[in-house]
Amino acid sequence: MLRYVFRRLLTAIPTLFVIVTMAFFLIRVAPGGPFNQERGLSPEIKANLEAQFGLNDPLWLQYVHYLGNLLRGNFGPSYNMPDFTVTELFARGLPVSIQIGASALILALLLGGLLGTVAALNQNRLADYSVIALAAAGSTVPTFVIAPVIQLVFGLTWKLLPIGGWGDGALLNKVGPVLTLALPQIAIVARLMRGSMIESLRSHHIRTARALGLSDWSVIVKHALRGAILPIVSFTGPAAAALLTGSIIVETIFSIPGIGRYFVDAALNRDYTLVMGTVVVIALFTIVFNLIVDVMYAFVDPRVRYD
Amino acid sequence: MGTCETILSVKDLRVRFRTLDGAVEAVKGINIHVNAGETVAVVGESGSGKSQTMMAAMSLLASNGEATGVVDYRGRNLLTLSKSELNQIRGRKISMIFQEPMTSLDPLYSIGNQLIEPIRRHRGLGAAQAREEALKLLRLVHIPDPERRMKSYPHELSGGQRQRVMIAMALANDPDILIADEPTTALDVTIQAQILMLLAELQRKLGMAIVFITHDLGIVRRFADRVYVMRYGEVVEEGEAEAIFVNPQHAYTKMLLAAEPTGTKAPPPPNAPVLLEGRNVEVTFKIGGGFLAGEPLILRAVDHISIRLKRNQTIGIVGESGSGKSTLGRALLRLLPSDGLIRFGDRDISAADRRAMRPLRRELQLVFQDPFGSLSPRMTVGQVVTEGLLVHEPTLSGRQRDLRAVEALREVGLDPNARNRYPHEFSGGQRQRIAIARAMILKPKVVVLDEPTSALDRSVQKQIVELLRELQADHELSYLFISHDLAVVRAMADYIIVMKQGKIVEEGPTEAIFSNPQATYTQTLMAAAIDVTRFRLSA
Numbered sequence: 001m002l003r004y005v006f007r008r009l010l011t012a013i014p015t016l017f018v019i020v021t022m023a024f025f026l027i028r029v030a031p032g033g034p035f036n037q038e039r040g041l042s043p044e045i046k047a048n049l050e051a052q053f054g055l056n057d058p059l060w061l062q063y064v065h066y067l068g069n070l071l072r073g074n075f076g077p078s079y080n081m082p083d084f085t086v087t088e089l090f091a092r093g094l095p096v097s098i099q100i101g102a103s104a105l106i107l108a109l110l111l112g113g114l115l116g117t118v119a120a121l122n123q124n125r126l127a128d129y130s131v132i133a134l135a136a137a138g139s140t141v142p143t144f145v146i147a148p149v150i151q152l153v154f155g156l157t158w159k160l161l162p163i164g165g166w167g168d169g170a171l172l173n174k175v176g177p178v179l180t181l182a183l184p185q186i187a188i189v190a191r192l193m194r195g196s197m198i199e200s201l202r203s204h205h206i207r208t209a210r211a212l213g214l215s216d217w218s219v220i221v222k223h224a225l226r227g228a229i230l231p232i233v234s235f236t237g238p239a240a241a242a243l244l245t246g247s248i249i250v251e252t253i254f255s256i257p258g259i260g261r262y263f264v265d266a267a268l269n270r271d272y273t274l275v276m277g278t279v280v281v282i283a284l285f286t287i288v289f290n291l292i293v294d295v296m297y298a299f300v301d302p303r304v305r306y307d
Numbered sequence: 308m309g310t311c312e313t314i315l316s317v318k319d320l321r322v323r324f325r326t327l328d329g330a331v332e333a334v335k336g337i338n339i340h341v342n343a344g345e346t347v348a349v350v351g352e353s354g355s356g357k358s359q360t361m362m363a364a365m366s367l368l369a370s371n372g373e374a375t376g377v378v379d380y381r382g383r384n385l386l387t388l389s390k391s392e393l394n395q396i397r398g399r400k401i402s403m404i405f406q407e408p409m410t411s412l413d414p415l416y417s418i419g420n421q422l423i424e425p426i427r428r429h430r431g432l433g434a435a436q437a438r439e440e441a442l443k444l445l446r447l448v449h450i451p452d453p454e455r456r457m458k459s460y461p462h463e464l465s466g467g468q469r470q471r472v473m474i475a476m477a478l479a480n481d482p483d484i485l486i487a488d489e490p491t492t493a494l495d496v497t498i499q500a501q502i503l504m505l506l507a508e509l510q511r512k513l514g515m516a517i518v519f520i521t522h523d524l525g526i527v528r529r530f531a532d533r534v535y536v537m538r539y540g541e542v543v544e545e546g547e548a549e550a551i552f553v554n555p556q557h558a559y560t561k562m563l564l565a566a567e568p569t570g571t572k573a574p575p576p577p578n579a580p581v582l583l584e585g586r587n588v589e590v591t592f593k594i595g596g597g598f599l600a601g602e603p604l605i606l607r608a609v610d611h612i613s614i615r616l617k618r619n620q621t622i623g624i625v626g627e628s629g630s631g632k633s634t635l636g637r638a639l640l641r642l643l644p645s646d647g648l649i650r651f652g653d654r655d656i657s658a659a660d661r662r663a664m665r666p667l668r669r670e671l672q673l674v675f676q677d678p679f680g681s682l683s684p685r686m687t688v689g690q691v692v693t694e695g696l697l698v699h700e701p702t703l704s705g706r707q708r709d710l711r712a713v714e715a716l717r718e719v720g721l722d723p724n725a726r727n728r729y730p731h732e733f734s735g736g737q738r739q740r741i742a743i744a745r746a747m748i749l750k751p752k753v754v755v756l757d758e759p760t761s762a763l764d765r766s767v768q769k770q771i772v773e774l775l776r777e778l779q780a781d782h783e784l785s786y787l788f789i790s791h792d793l794a795v796v797r798a799m800a801d802y803i804i805v806m807k808q809g810k811i812v813e814e815g816p817t818e819a820i821f822s823n824p825q826a827t828y829t830q831t832l833m834a835a836a837i838d839v840t841r842f843r844l845s846a
Contacts, residue, residue: 202369203410204405204410204411205411205412205413208405208412208476210366210397211367211397211403212425212476213395213397213398213428214398214424214425215394216390227413227415300415302415302462
């Protein structure tokens, strides 16, 4: 198993290299540059800025410099927020995004898993149809609708939650964004869980467990549920990578200082270093979480062995 | 032999399934009883309701099924018990083993864990005591090295071992009745025999009654005291096993008993030309390996095999699962990469690629085992049957193709009007006829038949065997007949190759192999396959 993890980490290096290279050149193919949009920037100042950041060097040299810095863990300065390095921006924003994302993920797994199981156990009855309807609603209503509704109902009408802002990480400030982020995920997990649980309940070894006179608890929880969570485990990898790296919609609507906004803002402003930093972080998260999922899979399912 | 005390009696049992097409009655008011310690067989072909009868008794019906009537176990009606009362009887007084040993154990828990669970539940033993009991049970069912096996997971066991574990679980609480639902159907013949011997031995030791649900008359003859014959959800005949075999009353029972394939195939004339030849054919599979993963494991599925198939000859390739018999068939048709020489007629096709093989494909056809999976569900039977013509005779008009489809379907004994319907509307035997028609429409010379009768009921098997023989006689076909079923091979083939682990252990003319098998493995196979001829009616 250790050998497998080591091998997977080794293969991550070329993957990451390809991603970094593609992102580096693709963002530069896009027209414009980091200092183009700002009106009133005199040509001399612009030239100075570009010289300072090495943007006049040949492209290959910029690439070599970037790779060299990256290897030393240096993402470089942000072009549009010159007072901060990219690393500093992440150091402030990433914990916020991770807190919101992780809470949403855990909520989605627990609540979605529960709803899906209840639906599967009551297949084609009222409880099942209710969950299916909720799941359909949850996955079709977009977050930019859910978020303002939460603000309106919980913030303005009932005054239970703050409308927005981070509040230095106060618990109540997190409820709205976590709910918004979690709702579509709850819907997805519930649907996945319902399907795999129904399949699991129909399998031959569940029939064996029933024929042996085992209790419902054992049949459902010990035997059916454990087999049914395997697809959920697979789903968790990419979902975690997506949720923990923040969401521009949620962060913008609730005015939260996470990193989800950076990707879009930076891309629009041609803030090359910040775009690259975001790409590397998201790629790393994706690689690491997929690895974690594969390792967990081996713990849940003894048939899966890596060697 | 049982005493006269009746411990289980099924009275006027009906089982209905709610389906989209309305209610389907699978069991139509049957009466069955089981006496203490006896062996009862419930015999029937697929769809007879024999399994659903016992599923209903154990409350294991699918969620759209419902049972009415009475299932009386020692004075209590199992159909009206609450779930917790029922769970005092299921797995304790009445237990059950199933047809699918590969999937009937939970893949995620160790054998020990799964064995201990019912023991603790029903006997309230502590973990350590239950573990001791579990070990005892594994020894009872002759699992080698039980200490180690307790820690194994189901996928690490063979099918036969899994079935032994299933039996151990079922017997854990010393039941009154063991219901065995086709317990050996999915196993190789030598393993089948071992499992049946084990069940007989355990019955002698423990004295429980056994209910065999089976389609296999050999098992019935050898083990059952009494027999119920079921068809279409009804019991058509019941009685002492001996009486039923000697003097069957109902026409259906007579038909079942006569359904073993009979006859033999004469060898082709000695000067018949060799059509398909393989010399030192070898197929290897690489397992694992890759970046940093070390050397791959090389599995030699077909190990230097030579074979010469003459015109109008049928070579039976016999072996248990994993012997490489199907792989050999595919390699000879160049559907798998292989080493060694393969000749078709006077052409060396050892190195022919897909494009070079394409014109030859019409003369080299293949029929698969699974009549359900091998026909596209979205094509009409006519489209399925004529698809090959589009490739091999592209100049035919639609009308000409349709005429050929009519001809081919008629030849395999199907109503030509079937060509506008879809495969799911046909039974297993009819689908296999469609698959044969699909091969025959191209007028092939060599047909590889890969277990073409294994998924079919006995009575249907016989018809397919007869159809294949007629087609062979009419068109001078050469067959490579791959099967694990010795009775069918004996009726079909004039020459037999016995394979084990990729190698030929014995080969020769059919009658020589059957009357005087040389290799020990062949002898084991023969002994294990319950000799069907013994059960045929001496009319």
